Amino acid sequence: MCGIVGVVSNAPVNQLLYDALLLLQHRGQDAAGIVTQQGRKFFMHKARGMVRDVFRTRNMRALPGNSGLGQVRYPTAGNADSEEEAQPFYVNAPFGIVLVHNGNLTNADALRAELYSTDHRHINTDSDSEVLLNVLAHELEQATRGAALGPEEVFTAVAGVYRRVRGSYAVIAHIAGRGMLAFRDPYGIRPLSFGRGEGGAVMAASETVALEGTGHTPERDVAPGEAIFVTPDGTVHARQCVADARLSPCIFEYVYLARPDSVLDGISVYQARLNLGQTLAKRVVSTVPPDQIDVVIPIPESSRPSASELARMIGKPYREGFVKNRYVGRTFIMPGQSVRKKSVRQKLNAIASEFTGRNVLLVDDSIVRGTTSREIVQMAREAGARKVYMASAAPPVRYPNVYGIDMPTREELVANGRTVEQVREIIGADALIYQDVDAMKRAIGHLNPAIAGFDASCFDGVYVTGDITEGDIARLQQQRPATPTDEEDTPQLSLPNVSS
Known part of the structure; x- marks a missing residue:
């Protein structure tokens, strides 16, 4: 999962791109990069780390120009330790192209071999984004064959990319001196929207929050299978x-x-989470009578809307029982269960007065490995809770994700191959209530009837592209980047959420 942004303006864009990446920082904390364009020359700076650490004053001064793009990266394939795999990527022929990509190509290995043997293009990293860039470059070369490049040629090239590339991809690219290109895979798995700012500026970004936060008015989402050339x-x-x-x-x-x-594909993310709280409330009352619940407490941060709506629906007080320390970073190269427990307790601290003598219902957005849930349940008991119930706004995570989320392997998923009761025993809760898959789809889907369906593959095992086999899953799991974060379990996936 990554965050991407691109802009065409009539004023310098280095600060604009920096601000947009800060607004997308929750989508990736591993690396950040910006490319700007002045005339037909690109200027690039990228490195591992958070946006505020990667870009200093001297770096910003070295990024002139009125157009550019940027990315915050969370690696799902390739080598997470390689600074060379931070984006944007650049290729000099044809024309000169820079590209950022959010998603995951499921046929990257086949494309890599094809690029080498047939297209005679060199791939220098393990990143599937570099593969995608070279496929686009080859198709642009074929579409122009030495002629001038205009919108027709660009769209012909993108159609060629669609014929070859499989998986999930939201892409923004700049073609030197010609313009900005944005396109999205035929299923629209990963989000991408665009809008306009003062003076005719055009920005494309992963989430509308990046547009609004930089003074741009969101216009619409890029449709699945659509290309936009600015x-x-x-x-x-x-x-x-x-x-x-x-x-x-x-x-x-x-x-x-x-x-x-943010608003993604016409759906308010906040409203979607409120709706999940409503449907989860119905599941809760069928498992634990409300008179046995004294208080509803969210696990910070993204479960708050669901937890507050659930509390309203069952008529119980909503309280903040955990305080999150935003300044604790990752625990590096310290394997073992004791370290995972220490990491959770450094990041979350219980407010004892909200637990003492009470039956508490904890609400999380999802339960993935279960390690964190077990530790949080124990923290609630140590803070004085009589009984601890756990509710998940998402259904059981039983299957790997292959479309750009760094989900653990199948064996690491606590719900894989286990009943709800077995998971309850593992995390130590007095009751465990999960969201229902179909109820989740209805709760979110009715907010935009134009959506044909969702990729909910980590919950139901149905991969929307229809071309994923067990062999593909095994191969993609082997390509997961081995990073120190694999030794630590954060509340949901493998990245700290800063989306307060």
């Missing part, structure tokens, strides 16, 4: 390049990944 003067050209595209966005964006103040 010329240097701000003129927008759009073309549907896939005839049978259908919108099936990743439902985990609404459950956890996106900021609550």
Whole structure:
């Protein structure tokens, strides 16, 4: 999972891109990069780390120009330790292209071999984004064959990319001196929207919060299978390049990944989480009578809307029982269960007065490994809770994700191959209530009837692209980046959420 942004303006964009990346920081904390364009020359700076650490004054001064793009990265494939795999990526032919990508190519290995043997292009890293860049470069070369490049040629090239590439991809690219290109996979798995600012500026970004927070008015989402080409003067050209595209966005964006103040594919993320709280409330009362619950407490941070709505529905007080320390970083190269427990307790601290002598219902957005849930349940008991119930706004996570979320392997998923009762015993709760898969889809889907369905593969095992086999899953799991974060379990996935 990553956050991407691109802009065409009539004023310098280095500060604008920096501000947009700060607003997308929750989508990736591993690395950050910006490319700007002045004339036909690109200027790039990228490195591992958070946006505020990667870019200093001297770096910003070295990024001139009125157009550019940027990315915050959380690695799901390739080498997480390699600074060379931080984005953007650049290739000099044809024309000169820079690219940022959010998603995961499921046929990257086949494409890599094809690029080498047939297209005669060199791939220098293990990143599937570099593969995607070179496929786009080859298709642009084929579409122009030495002729001038205009919108028609760009759309022809993107159609060629769609024919070859499989998986999830939201892409923003700049073609030197020609303009900005944005496109989205035929299922719209990963989000991408664009809007306009003062003076005719055009920005594309993973989430609307990046547009609004930088003074741009969101116009619409890039449709699945659609390409948008923005010329240097701000003129927008759009073309549907896939005839049978259908919108099936990743439902985990609404459950956890996106900021609550974003709107993705016409759906308010905040409202989606409120709706999840409503449907979860119905599941709770069928398992634990409300008169046995004294207080509802969220696990910070993205479960708060669901928890507050659940509390309202069952008529119980909503309280903040845990305080999150925003300044604790990752625990590096310290394996073992004791370290995981220490990490959780450094990040969360219980307010004893909210637990003492009470039956508490803890609400989390999801339960993945279960390690953190077990530790939080124990913290609640140590703070004086009589009984501790746990509710998850998401269904059991039973299957790996192959579309750009760094989900643990199947064996690490606590719900994989286990009943709800077995998971309850593992985490030590007095009761465990999960969201229902179909109820989750209805709760979010009715907010935009135009959505054909969702990719909910980590919950139901149905991969929307229809081409994922057990062999593909095994291969993609082997390609998961081995990083120190694998030795630590944060509340949901493997990244700390800063989407307050």
